[in-house]
Amino acid sequence: MIATMEVTGRPGQKLRSAGTSSLGTRFRTRLRRHSLDKALASGADPNTDVLRRERASELVGEKTRQEVAARVERLLAEADSSPRGLLSPRVPVARAAIRDSRWNLETIVERLKAPAYISAQGVAMVSLLLSDGASPLYGNDP
Secondary structure, three states: OOOEEEEEOOOOOEEEEEOOOOHHHHHHHHHOHHHHHHHHHOOOOHHHOHHHHHHHHHHHOHHHHHHHHHHHHHHHHHHHOOOOOOOOOOOOEOHHHHHHOHHHHHHHHHHHHOOOOOOHHHHHHHHHHHHOOOOOOEOOOO
C-alpha cells in the first residue's frame, strides 16, 4: 500500500501526492522545475497535472521552504556587504532595492520558516524571484 500525503495548494484546497513518487516523476519534475514554478506562480491548478502536483508538494515541503528562506537570507546579507569585484561571475544584487525591501523579505523568510500554511504559488513566486537574474533583486544600483 502506498502512503499518501496531503499538501495544501491554496487555502481550502488539498493536493494529493503519492508519498513515494516514481523515480521517473521526480526526475521529470526536476528537469522541468523552472517551467513548473512559472505555471504554479501564475496560478495554475496543481491538481490537473502530475508534475505540477509533485512540484507543488516539493515547494510546500519543509526542506524546500528552508532552502528558499536561506537563499533570501543570503541575499539580504549580500546586500549589506561590499560589492564584488568587476570580474565576479555572479549577477550583482540590487543592494538599494533589497535594503528598501528588507522588511518584506524578512517577513517572507519568517513565513517560509514557520510551520503554518503557505501556498505552493507563493513559494514558486519567491523561488522565481531568486532564480531570475532579470528580477528586481538583481542588477547594478544606479
